[in-house]
Amino acid sequence: MIKDDWCGSMKNLKIYLVGFGNIGVGFAKILAKKAEAYRERYGLNILLTGISFAEGSYVSGKGIPLDEAIGYATARKLQKHKLYTNESFDDVIGKVDADILVEATPTNIDSGQPGLKHINAAFDRGMHVVTSNKSIVVDFHKLVERAEKAGLEFKYEATVGGGIPIFSMYRQCLQSQDVISIRGILNGTTNYILTRMYEDGLSFDSALQQAKEMGIAEANSSYDVDGIDSTAKLVILSNAILGTNHRYKDVKREGIANISLEAIQMAKKHGFAIRLIGQSDGRHLVVKPRLVSVRSPLNVGGTLNALEFETELLDTLTIVGKGAGSIESSSAVMSDVISIGSRC
Amino acid sequence: MQAVIEAKLFDKPGELLELLEPIARFNGNILSVSHIRELKSAGKIPARIELEVPDRRAFGDIINALEKKIEISNAKLNDIVEIKRKSFAVLLLGHVMDSDANDTIKRIVKCGASVSSFYLGIKNLELPSTAMLWVHIDDKKYDALMEELDKIAKEKKLMVIVE
Numbered sequence: 001m002i003k004d005d006w007c008g009s010m011k012n013l014k015i016y017l018v019g020f021g022n023i024g025v026g027f028a029k030i031l032a033k034k035a036e037a038y039r040e041r042y043g044l045n046i047l048l049t050g051i052s053f054a055e056g057s058y059v060s061g062k063g064i065p066l067d068e069a070i071g072y073a074t075a076r077k078l079q080k081h082k083l084y085t086n087e088s089f090d091d092v093i094g095k096v097d098a099d100i101l102v103e104a105t106p107t108n109i110d111s112g113q114p115g116l117k118h119i120n121a122a123f124d125r126g127m128h129v130v131t132s133n134k135s136i137v138v139d140f141h142k143l144v145e146r147a148e149k150a151g152l153e154f155k156y157e158a159t160v161g162g163g164i165p166i167f168s169m170y171r172q173c174l175q176s177q178d179v180i181s182i183r184g185i186l187n188g189t190t191n192y193i194l195t196r197m198y199e200d201g202l203s204f205d206s207a208l209q210q211a212k213e214m215g216i217a218e219a220n221s222s223y224d225v226d227g228i229d230s231t232a233k234l235v236i237l238s239n240a241i242l243g244t245n246h247r248y249k250d251v252k253r254e255g256i257a258n259i260s261l262e263a264i265q266m267a268k269k270h271g272f273a274i275r276l277i278g279q280s281d282g283r284h285l286v287v288k289p290r291l292v293s294v295r296s297p298l299n300v301g302g303t304l305n306a307l308e309f310e311t312e313l314l315d316t317l318t319i320v321g322k323g324a325g326s327i328e329s330s331s332a333v334m335s336d337v338i339s340i341g342s343r344c
Numbered sequence: 345m346q347a348v349i350e351a352k353l354f355d356k357p358g359e360l361l362e363l364l365e366p367i368a369r370f371n372g373n374i375l376s377v378s379h380i381r382e383l384k385s386a387g388k389i390p391a392r393i394e395l396e397v398p399d400r401r402a403f404g405d406i407i408n409a410l411e412k413k414i415e416i417s418n419a420k421l422n423d424i425v426e427i428k429r430k431s432f433a434v435l436l437l438g439h440v441m442d443s444d445a446n447d448t449i450k451r452i453v454k455c456g457a458s459v460s461s462f463y464l465g466i467k468n469l470e471l472p473s474t475a476m477l478w479v480h481i482d483d484k485k486y487d488a489l490m491e492e493l494d495k496i497a498k499e500k501k502l503m504v505i506v507e
Binding site: 254259263266270272274288290291292 | 384387433465467473474503505506507
């Protein structure tokens with residue numbers, strides 16, 4: 001669905017946003033703050049022409065007023081907005097005028113739904129897709145192939161490493177060589193817990209409780225602590241960068257729940273920290289706690305993520321940054337949107 | 345013949361000398377020595393020697409003499425890898441003693457590895473304990489050792505954390 005006004009001095013770039021939680025609202029906030037800068041810098045007039053969420057949708061061909069929508073979302077009164085209808089995604093996708101679907105619904109590792117349905121429906125209608133949803137792990141190669149065959153863009157920077165531009169860096173800076181293996185810290189919550197145990201001598205339970213109180217861990221922490229989140233990210237990384245065709249179940253996984261303070265202290269005494277590391281050499285995919293030398297570039301603290309690429313020509317390349325947080329992930333989504341909008 | 349030897353040395357007086365002495369004894373001619381203190385890890389400092397040896401036999405004699413005293417990680421003769429070893433720490437969590445620590449070490453050694461140090465942290469015999477060991481193994485045998493460690497972990501209900 002390349003619109004008549006797609007190319008020109010000022011391009012209208014119309015977005016249909018599905019999912020209006022932390023990342024969706026974060027995306028709208030960034031757009032509200034930076035819309036003028038994007039017009040000046042990239043010649044892109046980015047409009048949100050549709051937003052769908054659990055209770056219904058907003059649709060406006062002229063662009064939904066952002067500050068109002070953000071205000072209603074923050075106040076948890078989405079149904080009070082004048083544009084509100086109880087139409088679902090299925091109702092809106094067929095009529096919304098949009099170039100790009102931004103898919104920001106919650107991840108479902110088991111079935112991939114509703115994210116996969118949204119993405120496939122967008123491809124059916126010729127829309128490019130940008131997503132933060134790790135559900136793509138369920139059908140990764142099919143989605144990539146569909147997009148390629150249709151000549152559409154499919155971008156997923158926000159699925160791994162939050163605000164760290166991993167896939168962009170790979171596509172733009174490592175084309176000259178093969179990446180041999182990847183390993184790193186892919187989950188900020190577990191890294192925060194292990195850091196508190198290492199630095200403050202907290203037990204696992206106390207560090208987890210602290211993470212919950214700070215909003216870093218969910219009430220149901222299994223997704224992070226048992227390595228599920230890291231596993232989904234590792235599969236996306238491995239498939240996208242090493243060209244593998246692995247699925248979630250192919251990964252050998254072990255979480256951090258059984259790590260005692262005594263183990264952390266024993267490691268510390270000998271110059272190591274314990275980190276939850278995901279690694280893939282293209283054949284074996286493993287997520288499990290590892291001893292990491294305190295001098296290693298991978299030994300980053302708090303909620304930071306760190307990723308190490310073993311490359312053909314550059315030896316080892318390490319990239320570190322904030323892995324969690326709605327603004328970091330929303331920023332990655334926006335970068336993908338601008339990247340698509342900037343291609344003519 | 346050109347050769348390269350990489351080793352990990354304890355941070356103590358005389359260690360570097362231990363590395364250099366057999367080279368001189370078997371007529372090796374040292375071209376350069378790197379002793380990289382900044383890369384010290386787990387109490388050991390990596391060292392790299394570039395040298396000339398009269399023939400393959402002298403190279404073998406030097407390696408044999410060094411292996412009795414020092415941990416060699418890599419050795420090359422005329423750019424062909426002769427020795428490539430991994431040395432790494434392994435942390436065991438659980439009932440390490442009750443599950444027969446001696447047997448655990450024997451099974452690691454049976455994979456072709458050597459174990460140079462073993463530290464045990466134990467608060468109370470009833471509670472899970474923690475042990476840390478340093479393992480050295482030829483690169484080609486590494487995957488088999490990892491499989492054995494997985495088996496040990498399952499059988500003995502231990503958590504095994506590898507460097």
